[in-house]
Structures are given as C-alpha cells and as structure tokens.
Amino acid sequence: MLFRQLEYFVAVARERHFARAAEACYVSQPALSAAIAKLERELNVTLINRGHNYEGLTPEGERLVVWAKRILAEQDAFKAEVAAVQSGITGTLRLGTEPTASTTLAIPVAAFCSAHPLAKVQVSSRLSTADLHRQLREYELDAAIAHFAPDDRESLQVVPLYEERYVVLVSADQLVSQTDTMTWADAAQLPLALLTPDMRNRQVIDSAFADIGVAVTPQVETDSVASLYAHVGAGEWASIVPHTWLRAMPVIGRTRAVRLVDPVVRAQVSVGIHSATPGSVAARAFVKAATGLSLAELFDQPLPTEHRVR
Numbered sequence: 001m002l003f004r005q006l007e008y009f010v011a012v013a014r015e016r017h018f019a020r021a022a023e024a025c026y027v028s029q030p031a032l033s034a035a036i037a038k039l040e041r042e043l044n045v046t047l048i049n050r051g052h053n054y055e056g057l058t059p060e061g062e063r064l065v066v067w068a069k070r071i072l073a074e075q076d077a078f079k080a081e082v083a084a085v086q087s088g089i090t091g092t093l094r095l096g097t098e099p100t101a102s103t104t105l106a107i108p109v110a111a112f113c114s115a116h117p118l119a120k121v122q123v124s125s126r127l128s129t130a131d132l133h134r135q136l137r138e139y140e141l142d143a144a145i146a147h148f149a150p151d152d153r154e155s156l157q158v159v160p161l162y163e164e165r166y167v168v169l170v171s172a173d174q175l176v177s178q179t180d181t182m183t184w185a186d187a188a189q190l191p192l193a194l195l196t197p198d199m200r201n202r203q204v205i206d207s208a209f210a211d212i213g214v215a216v217t218p219q220v221e222t223d224s225v226a227s228l229y230a231h232v233g234a235g236e237w238a239s240i241v242p243h244t245w246l247r248a249m250p251v252i253g254r255t256r257a258v259r260l261v262d263p264v265v266r267a268q269v270s271v272g273i274h275s276a277t278p279g280s281v282a283a284r285a286f287v288k289a290a291t292g293l294s295l296a297e298l299f300d301q302p303l304p305t306e307h308r309v310r
Contacts, residue, residue, distance in 0.1 A: 073139035
C-alpha cells in the first residue's frame with residue numbers, strides 16, 4: 001500500500017467524481033483508477049461502487065476513508081515535524097473560524113506568524129458550525145477558533161481563550177433614551193438583522209431570547225459579518241453582536257453599542273485541534289501562541305472613548 005493510493009482514494013471520496021479527483025491529484029484518470037484498483041486488490045475488498053460513474057463508497061470504503069485521512073494527516077505532520085527541527089515551522093496552517101471569532105482572529109494569527117515567520121495561514125470563515133467541527137475531525141483543518149459545546153468535543157482537544165458578552169448595535173435614532181444598558185426583552189422590539197441560524201452566535205442569541213420567553217424573527221439574516229455591519233450602518237436595523245467585535249469593527253456615525261442585561265449572557269470561545277498525538281506541529285504551535293496572549297484580559301480592557309460601549 002502506498003501513500004499515493006490513499007491520496008487518490010480520498011480525492012475520489014471528496015470529489016465524488018473520478019475525473020475531478022484525477023484533476024485535483026494532477027494525474028490522468030486511468031492512472032488514478034488503476035492505483036485505486038490495485039489498493040482494492042491488496043486489501044481484497046471493493047471500496048467504491050462503480051457503474052458508468054462514481055456511485056458512492058461501499059461500507060468498507062466508508063471505513064477506510066476515515067483511516068486514510070488520518071494516515072495522510074500523520075504523514076504530513078511527520079514531514080512538518082522534521083522540517084520544524086531543521087528550519088522552524090513552515091507550510092500552511094489551515095485555520096477555521098466562525099463569523100463571531102473572525103473579527104478577533106488577527107490577534108492570535110499575528111502572534112503565530114511573529115513566532116513562526118516562515119509559516120503561512122489559510123483562513124476559512126464561512127463554514128457552518130457543523131462543517132467547522134467535521135473538517136477539524138477529518139483533518140481538513142488544523143485548528144479552529146469557535147464555540148465548542150460539550151457534544152462538539154469528541155476527538156478534539158479544546159482550550160478556552162475568552163468569553164463573549166453581548167451588545168446591541170443600534171442607531172441613536174432608534175434609542176428612546178441615551179441609556180448605558182438595554183434588556184433582551186427591549187432588544188426584541190427592535191428591527192433586527194442577525195446571522196443565519198446555522199451560526200453558533202445566532203444559536204446563543206436565540207437561546208437567550210428563549211430563556212426569557214421571547215421568540216424573535218429578524219427581518220434580515222446573513223452569513224456575512226461585513227453584510228451585517230452594513231445593514232446596521234444603514235440605520236434601519238439593529239443587531240446583537242459580541243463585545244469583542246468592537247475592537248476590530250468599531251461603531252461609526254450615529255450607531256451606538258449598548259450592553260445587554262437581564263440576563264448578562266456569556267459564551268465561551270475556544271481553540272480546538274484534533275486530539276490525535278503527536279498531531280500537527282503547526283496546530284500545536286498555534287494553540288501555544290493563542291493561549292499565551294491572555295485574550296480574556298485584553299477584551300476586558302476599556303475601549304478607546306470613540307469605540308466605547310455605552
């Protein structure tokens with residue numbers, strides 16, 4: 001069995017198409033098919049259901065693709081470990097994040113890149129919560145910064161970074177008074193623009209409203225942080241966002257950020273990597289860089305006056 005055979009097999013499982021898999025692996029389709037057929041003969045099983053086209057994996061194929069991804073990830077980790085001993089961490093760290101954490105991501109990324117100047121970082125920030133955790137478990141991501149519920153932690157090593165609290169972003173024209181705080185019940189009366197329900201940030205917000213017996217139906221839903229801010233900036237909508245966003249994306253114009261109370265909701269943001277050992281040297285280095293920043297203390301510091309939450 002060769003690593004190349006496993007690479008081709010994983011590519012077919014990912015692309016669900018022989019020609020696309022061959023193109024992704026930079027080989028001809030006959031060469032790819034022959035390598036997978038040889039792998040099947042060596043294992044004495046059929047891995048792929050074939051008709052005129054790809055028709056899915058067999059039960060044996062479904063099991064092997066899990067092992068193949070792990071074997072290939074360990075091979076990459078071994079190569080990276082050797083390279084790190086020789087010249088420091090190189091290659092690309094594949095980092096996933098939820099929209100909530102994407103606004104603060106530059107801080108740990110900067111610390112990682114400063115410590116490892118030969119490394120690169122590739123960020124995926126448009127993934128649903130389910131996809132983020134799946135890709136982390138299946139070695140398609142090296143690390144992720146996200147909300148991790150207890151049920152999300154299987155096969156993962158999760159380290160807390162900081163807690164989010166929540167504020168209302170709202171036009172001053174929509175405020176009855178220049179108050180320092182607003183209740184969740186009052187926020188429910190505003191015309192809201194929120195992230196989509198598959199995002200963990202939105203799930204935290206919906207849960208907070210449910211706890212006080214309120215259901216909200218936002219007029220606008222988006223999977224983009226930039227789009228959310230643009231809608232709030234238009235002055236027609238309000239939104240509920242973590243207080244950490246205000247450092248990277250301060251409020252401007254007549255928009256105000258008002259702390260939400262009754263209740264004060266907190267959500268833990270953590271960094272997660274696969275729990276397999278020794279695992280990715282870049283992932284371990286990123287965890288070290290992120291946890292060495294004391295982000296909880298940083299986000300609790302007062303904002304500059306022009307950015308301050310009222």
